[in-house]
Amino acid sequence: MKKVILxxxxxxxxxxxxxxxxxTPASNLYKGTFDGKTPITLYIQTSENQCNAELxxxxxxxxxxxxxxxxxxxxxxxxxxxxxxxxxxxxxxxxLKKVGNTFSGLWISPDTKKQLKIELKEVSMTKxxxxxxxxxxxxxxxxxxxx
Numbered sequence: 001m002k003k004v005i006l007x008x009x010x011x012x013x014x015x016x017x018x019x020x021x022x023x024t025p026a027s028n029l030y031k032g033t034f035d036g037k038t039p040i041t042l043y044i045q046t047s048e049n050q051c052n053a054e055l056x057x058x059x060x061x062x063x064x065x066x067x068x069x070x071x072x073x074x075x076x077x078x079x080x081x082x083x084x085x086x087x088x089x090x091x092x093x094x095x096l097k098k099v100g101n102t103f104s105g106l107w108i109s110p111d112t113k114k115q116l117k118i119e120l121k122e123v124s125m126t127k128x129x130x131x132x133x134x135x136x137x138x139x140x141x142x143x144x145x146x147x
Contacts, residue, residue: 025058027130030103032120038063042103042120043133044073059085060140061094068140088144094118 025047032040042061049056057073069087071094076082083103085094096105101122108115125133 027125027133029123029125029129029133030120031123032103032118034063034107034116034118036117036119038116040118040120043137045134045137058137058141060137061085068136070140070144096120 025045028044028046030042030044032042034040040061040063043059045058047056047058048054055075057075059071059073060068061071062068069091071085071087074084074086076084081098083094083096083098085096087093090110092110093108094105095108096103096118103118103120105118106115107118
């Protein structure tokens with residue numbers, strides 16, 4: 001009986017650890033340009049939604065300065081590789097198509113008068129860089145969404 005109880009405890013322990021590990025968001029970093037001139041960096045965290053089979057995204061990007069802009073991502077349900085990313089405060093919108101490890105599309109100003117071409121390519125990150133970007137994403141999200 002003691003062996004059975006011990007086995008059950010070990011199994012539950014293993015299951016809870018594997019579930020915690022599967023909850024870790026995937027992180028991707030993309031670098032490229034606006035109109036082939038202005039450098040841009042986009043960081044995206046992807047995780048599984050616990051309520052359905054859809055993916056949840058947390059994201060931010062920056063250009064020209066070190067100030068990160070939080071973006072809210074919506075994936076096209078009919079065409080999986082198309083995304084709309086709305087800047088926090090609706091200061092701009094990115095409409096991007098993903099092919100392989102690249103994104104391309106447009107940044108559009110809220111009044112639609114300014115449109116810039118975007119080209120991004122995924123770059124690899126070290127463990128230390130992932131930790132740095134994850135920490136920065138948490139700070140940006142807190143700054144924008146804290147009561």
